[in-house]
Amino acid sequence: xxxxxxxxxxxxxxxxxxxxxxxxxxxxxxxxxxxxxxxxxxxxxxxxxxxxxxxxxxxxxxxxxxxxxxxxxxxxxxxxxxxxxxxxxxxxxxxxxxxxxxxxxxxxxxxxxxxxxxxxxxxxxxxxxxxxxxxxxxxxxxxxxxxxxxxxxxxxxxxxxxxxxxxxxxxxxxxxxxxxxxxxxxxxxxxxxxxxxxxxxxxxxxxxxxxxxxxxxxxxxxxxxxxxxxxxxxxxxxxxxxxxxxxxxxxxxxxxxxxxxxxxxxxxxxxxxxxxxxxxxxxxxxxxxxxxxxxxxxxxxxxxxxxxxxxxxxxxxxxxxxxxxxxxxxxxxxxxxxxxxxxxxxxxxxxxxxxxxxxxxxxxxxxxxxxxxxxxxxxxxxxxxxxxxxxxxxxxxxxxxxxxxxxxxxxxxxxxxxxxxxxxxxxxxxxxxxxxxxxxxxxxxxxxxxxxxxxxxxxxxxxxxxxxxxxxxxxxxxxxxxxxxxxxxxxxxxxxxxxxxxxxxxxxxxxxxxxxxxxx
Amino acid sequence: xxxxxxxxxxxxxxxxxxxxxxxxxxxxxxxxxxxxxxxxxxxxxxxxxxxxxxxxxxxxxxxxxxxxxxxxxxxxxxxxxxxxxxxxxxxxxxxxxxxxxxxxxxxxxxxxxxxxxxxxxxxxxxxxxxxxxxxxxxxxxxxxxxxxxxxxxxxxxxxxxxxxxxxxxxxxxxxxxxxxxxxxxxxxxxxxxxxxxxxxxxxxxxxxxxxxxxxxxxxxxxxxxxxxxxxxxxxxxxxxxxxxxxx
Numbered sequence: 001x002x003x004x005x006x007x008x009x010x011x012x013x014x015x016x017x018x019x020x021x022x023x024x025x026x027x028x029x030x031x032x033x034x035x036x037x038x039x040x041x042x043x044x045x046x047x048x049x050x051x052x053x054x055x056x057x058x059x060x061x062x063x064x065x066x067x068x069x070x071x072x073x074x075x076x077x078x079x080x081x082x083x084x085x086x087x088x089x090x091x092x093x094x095x096x097x098x099x100x101x102x103x104x105x106x107x108x109x110x111x112x113x114x115x116x117x118x119x120x121x122x123x124x125x126x127x128x129x130x131x132x133x134x135x136x137x138x139x140x141x142x143x144x145x146x147x148x149x150x151x152x153x154x155x156x157x158x159x160x161x162x163x164x165x166x167x168x169x170x171x172x173x174x175x176x177x178x179x180x181x182x183x184x185x186x187x188x189x190x191x192x193x194x195x196x197x198x199x200x201x202x203x204x205x206x207x208x209x210x211x212x213x214x215x216x217x218x219x220x221x222x223x224x225x226x227x228x229x230x231x232x233x234x235x236x237x238x239x240x241x242x243x244x245x246x247x248x249x250x251x252x253x254x255x256x257x258x259x260x261x262x263x264x265x266x267x268x269x270x271x272x273x274x275x276x277x278x279x280x281x282x283x284x285x286x287x288x289x290x291x292x293x294x295x296x297x298x299x300x301x302x303x304x305x306x307x308x309x310x311x312x313x314x315x316x317x318x319x320x321x322x323x324x325x326x327x328x329x330x331x332x333x334x335x336x337x338x339x340x341x342x343x344x345x346x347x348x349x350x351x352x353x354x355x356x357x358x359x360x361x362x363x364x365x366x367x368x369x370x371x372x373x374x375x376x377x378x379x380x381x382x383x384x385x386x387x388x389x390x391x392x393x394x395x396x397x398x399x400x401x402x403x404x405x406x407x408x409x410x411x412x413x414x415x416x417x418x419x420x421x422x423x424x425x426x427x428x429x430x431x432x433x434x435x436x437x438x439x440x441x442x443x444x445x446x447x448x449x450x451x452x453x454x455x456x457x458x459x460x461x462x463x464x465x466x467x468x469x470x471x472x473x474x475x476x477x478x479x480x481x482x483x484x485x486x487x488x489x490x491x492x493x494x495x496x497x498x499x500x501x502x503x504x505x506x507x508x509x510x511x512x513x514x515x516x517x518x519x520x
Numbered sequence: 521x522x523x524x525x526x527x528x529x530x531x532x533x534x535x536x537x538x539x540x541x542x543x544x545x546x547x548x549x550x551x552x553x554x555x556x557x558x559x560x561x562x563x564x565x566x567x568x569x570x571x572x573x574x575x576x577x578x579x580x581x582x583x584x585x586x587x588x589x590x591x592x593x594x595x596x597x598x599x600x601x602x603x604x605x606x607x608x609x610x611x612x613x614x615x616x617x618x619x620x621x622x623x624x625x626x627x628x629x630x631x632x633x634x635x636x637x638x639x640x641x642x643x644x645x646x647x648x649x650x651x652x653x654x655x656x657x658x659x660x661x662x663x664x665x666x667x668x669x670x671x672x673x674x675x676x677x678x679x680x681x682x683x684x685x686x687x688x689x690x691x692x693x694x695x696x697x698x699x700x701x702x703x704x705x706x707x708x709x710x711x712x713x714x715x716x717x718x719x720x721x722x723x724x725x726x727x728x729x730x731x732x733x734x735x736x737x738x739x740x741x742x743x744x745x746x747x748x749x750x751x752x753x754x755x756x757x758x759x760x761x762x763x764x765x766x767x
Contacts, residue, residue: 157609159606159607160610162609163623163665165571166571166666167597167625167669177622180613269592269595
């Protein structure tokens with residue numbers, strides 16, 4: 001009875017946050033689309049050849065990015081898990097993973113400045129088109145595949161792999177045992193890459209490539225402000241995001257069932273040597289791509305036209321705004337994610353349906369969720385919320401809460417049940433248990449969830465570009481704005497500040513986790 | 521000789537476990553390797569299988585050099601052996617039939633795989649995946665998966681540890697029957713003396729870094745070493761209730 005009550009409370013809380021942060025804005029968005037002046041024109045417009053072509057083109061780019069990310073990420077993940085712990089290998093992997101924590105726009109800007117906006121035919125034609133968009137998004141999002149597949153591969157049952165290695169050569173073992181076992185993780189990562197690419201607004205704008213998400217945003221820009229049309233354009237994205245969220249949830253459930261119990265690195269001899277060589281080569285290539293892009297930004301930001309210390313200093317107020325939104329959102333996410341993650345981890349029944357709205361919030365393009373929030377809150381009675389930074393924080397929390405929540409749940413999953421039971425037996429009060437036992441044991445989980453929230457808030461463009469209040473421009477949005485009409489050095493300096501802040505946070509995360517592990 | 525170890529030294533995690541082993545295992549023989557935890561029983565088995573390299577020394581199978589120190593001239597799947605793991609290592613996404621087909625390879629006739637399924641009593645369950653099998657059925661699947669490729673050597677790494685006494689007894693009898701029927705060389709690693717005596721004709725007792733006893737199973741009880749005495753006492757404790765029907 002008591003367990004059922006706990007389960008009910010968990011589901012109520014999870015779905016309550018999902019309802020408040022995601023479903024209500026989506027509901028307002030749908031209502032807004034119904035209230036357009038010419039409802040009969042909607043199906044006609046959606047089915048027009050121009051619309052369908054643009055949608056198809058956006059889907060193709062997203063699909064190609066997912067496929068390419070899988071082709072790069074899976075060998076890299078296996079190379080990583082096969083025990084490559086040398087310093088240079090870790091450096092290569094670090095450089096490959098770094099773009100994931102940056103706005104893809106930053107990486108694209110580095111390449112754009114490197115190519116010097118050359119005319120088509122001189123090598124830049126490919127870059128300023130669907131090919132360049134696919135390439136940039138692959139460099140930025142393939143680390144997601146690498147991370148998820150590596151985390152999954154490291155938990156594969158070592159005995160199952162060795163049993164296969166005793167029967168067959170490494171190639172069939174890879175094809176029949178390793179890859180099918182990694183399929184849930186790879187599919188999950190590919191789906192997330194797909195929706196993130198589909199919802200990307202900033203990179204297609206820089207590369208002047210038509211994209212469906214950009215048409216939503218462009219209807220909200222000052223000169224062609226037409227929120228009703230933007231709302232209509234959100235519908236296909238909303239539909240796709242809902243499908244992807246349901247698919248992610250389904251795959252996630254299957255993935256947990258097929259994991260082994262032991263965490264063991266895969267012995268290199270169990271994998272085809274060609275695959276490991278491919279992984280090594282890809283690590284070098286992707287690290288090189290990151291270095292090329294970021295080195296260009298560094299060169300231009302420091303010594304380029306309009307660059308230098310003055311340019312860096314000019315972007316500091318925007319950085320302060322970024323940090324304010326991201327820190328506030330991260331704190332809110334932490335306060336929600338820590339207790340809910342704990343409950344979720346220790347509840348027997350899966351909280352599948354209850355977490356679905358929050359997952360939808362993650363896979364929904366930021367610009368769509370933000371538009372829902374605009375329709376929901378932009379009214380005189382709620383100007384206290386809409387007029388300030390609160391709506392921006394609300395947007396960030398609704399868009400990203402699922403990830404810190406999931407990170408907290410995974411962290412708490414590692415807590416032996418006995419820790420909790422042993423803390424309850426001596427009869428100390430809940431506050432003392434929290435202070436003496438739970439919080440010290442949860443430091444790593446809280447740090448990871450909090451910094452993850454902070455990083456996501458810092459890298460956000462798509463949500464904040466719709467929701468930031470006047471005068472509250474963030475660093476990512478400043479970079480985007482500067483790129484259109486400022487010297488390359490000034491723009492690069494702003495992007496460089498973004499890279500520096502992110503790198504510092506990542507270093508802090510690794511360092512603090514290291515200290516905590518050392519203390520243990 | 522089916523398997524020969526020549527001055528084999530094995531280590532795990534930088535720690536030397538066993539030094540300079542010279543052992544031979546005749547074809548179709550049954551040997552149990554006994555010892556307490558941490559003596560290197562499993563590591564020895566994994567080294568013979570080629571899943572782990574040796575610190576030094578050689579492993580020969582059918583007079584072919586298969587492991588030479590840190591070098592592995594013959595890959596695990598070319599050694600004509602199979603292994604049943606302590607954790608079983610079943611593949612969660614494959615059915616029983618698919619397990620057997622993968623392990624056996626494309627040339628193996630379907631009749632042989634069907635025979636194995638019938639012998640261990642898994643008929644009718646061929647389309648099931650491991651998650652839907654009971655503990656005993658999973659154990660039997662692990663056993664026939666190992667036999668699917670008709671290995672001439674079968675390595676068992678504490679395969680019955682997690683089972684209750686009745687299941688354990690039944691599976692010991694099954695392994696005994698399978699070995700008699702198919703004539704493979706059996707190498708069993710266990711810490712249960714009763715299991716060793718049931719299945720093996722030769723017992724090797726490993727102590728820290730060395731072999732404490734190597735001889736016929738029949739003489740095992742009367743041997744006088746300190747650790748063996750401990751094991752014998754444990755054996756008495758295990759066998760007495762079983763023999764008197766109280767367990």
